[in-house]
Amino acid sequence: MNPSVWLIGAGPGDPELLTIKAVRALGQADVVLVDDLVNPQVLDYCPQARLVYVGKRGGCRSTPQEFIQRLMLRYARQGLRVARLKGGDPCIFGRGGEEAQWLSDHGVACEIVNGITAGLAAATACGIPLTQRGMAQGVTLITAHSQDGATPDWTGLAQSGTTLVVYMGVAKLHDMSSQLLAAGMAPDTPVAMIERASLADQRECRSTLSGMTSDAAAFQLRSPAVLVIGDVAACHVLDRVDTPRPQAAEPLMRRSA
Secondary structure, three states: OOOOEEEEEOEOOOHHHOOHHHHHHHHHOOEEEEOOOOOHHHHHHOOOOEEEEOOOOOOOOOOOHHHHHHHHHHHHHOOOOEEEEEOEOOOOOOOHHHHHHHHHHOOOOEEEEOOOOHHHHHHHHOOOOOOEOOOEOOEEEEEOOOOOOOOOOHHHHHOOOOEEEEEOOHHHHHHHHHHHHHOOOOOOOEEEEEEOOOOOOOEEEEEEOOOHHHHHHHHOOOOOEEEEEOHHHHOOOOOOOOOOOOOOOOOOOOOOO
């Protein structure tokens, strides 16, 4: 397959978590459309490319999705190799499926290059296994922010018996906690709130379902952050391992369309 467009997952932030395939695709790209949450250090792998910043971030002014899609189509039809670079994984709350379908409908070949999603990296960086025999036999990835304003089925999620990993939930902590408690989840259910996962300035706050709203306020939790809810959130399996995190990235000079 010789795609005109790659939809590439840049991972949670640490550039060492990029896949070899992502590095190879970035090295071949002529144009890279860069999301807000991509670590600037990742762009060292595409020094030859024109960078176009098309940030999309919850609660902030964002580049319209339709405009991003038209840009990809325009560059591809010019014969350029286009990389759409997203934080995490393109197909986990990254609109990768929508963009791949849209490109296909317009006759453009594309390839999805997976990245490590923030929910997995955040938990691992804090010594939390998302599944663990005797504690959690599954994991559910949820976004608290939806296009149509709909809320997740918290009752069903509370009764699922799986670890809940919540993306884009900082602004909805109170509602989330209230609805999970009302659905029967135990007040002392462990919760881990992880900010800027895998980066040098990563922070984590351990709490419980009933205390997470007040604890997050005291901690001054900010986006981007991931929440892990369930028994495994009390684990600290890496406590005895000194794992250095990457140094904070130096901002690169921005090149735009």
